[in-house]
Amino acid sequence: MAGFDMHIHSIASDGGWSAEEIIDAAIAKGLDGIAITDHDTVGGLKAAMSYGEKCNFPVIPGIELSTKHDGRDIHVLGYWIDADAIEADGRLRELREAREQRCYKIVARLDTLGMKLDADAIIAAAGSCDSIGRPHIAKAMVEAGYVDNIKEAFVKWIGQGMPAYVPRMKMTPFEAAKRIMDAKGAAVLAHPGVGVPDYLIGRLVKQGIVGIEAYHPEHKIADEKKYLQISRRFHIAVTGGSDFHSIGLRCIGYRVAALSQVELLARLRQQRLAIND
Helix, strand or coil: CCCEEEEECCCCCCCCCCHHHHHHHHHHHCCCEEEECCECCCCCHHHHHHHHHHCCCCEEEEEEEEEEECCEEEEEEEECCCHHHHHHCHHHHHHHHHHHHHHHHHHHHHHHCCCCCCHHHHHHHCCCCCCCCHHHHHHHHHHCCCCCCHHHHHHHHHCCCCCCCCCCCCECHHHHHHHHHHCCCEEEECCCCCCCCHHHHHHHHHHCCCEEEEECCCCCHHHHHHHHHHHHHHCCEEEECCCECECCECCCCCCCECHHHHHHHHHHHHHHHHHHC
């Protein structure tokens, strides 16, 4: 299987696999390379880059930033980022800390609904993860017998609009794009077919977005064609990825970006860096 899976989450955020397990699976699939794009953290990049080098397998250091615009959840991916710059970014550190506080609030709401969980235990069970998310809480709900699976936890209890849902502190997509560029990364709009209004795409390109994720498990063929046309209109790269978290929730390589588009994205990044230098 040729191509790069440009959207993968590890145990550093809400994924279920280590960087080593992900890379082994990607090699077995015959991929050309991958990007590790954990939510709001670069905690898994050091291990991923080291193991990728050991295996002589291309790994692009990335991140996925969660943002909000006009009440809509919008995600922005960053590639070839400077992990040290991200770690030093006070605003991103604040967002990671807010994730932990949100865990306590969701657990408190579940308690009022008759589901008793230990937030400290959930955070401890996440281990090296420094980006606690609702999947960690959902896993604890399954283990406690309150739901049969993670999907049920979201659909009935902790998904948006459900009884135990708590909104999370987020930046705007424009701020996310700027922070990725400040960290010398290429900013890409993630899965635009999941709630991103078309008018916003052009505005984000003006802000510095240089790619759009046309190939994603939640996109239909019509969506893919639409975003391919948009990429041509704005002269930006087309990316794709599985949005892999763990077995049972999509698989590595389910959606990929062509090598030619990954190379184009790298060139556009260099052009953007030269403009901002």
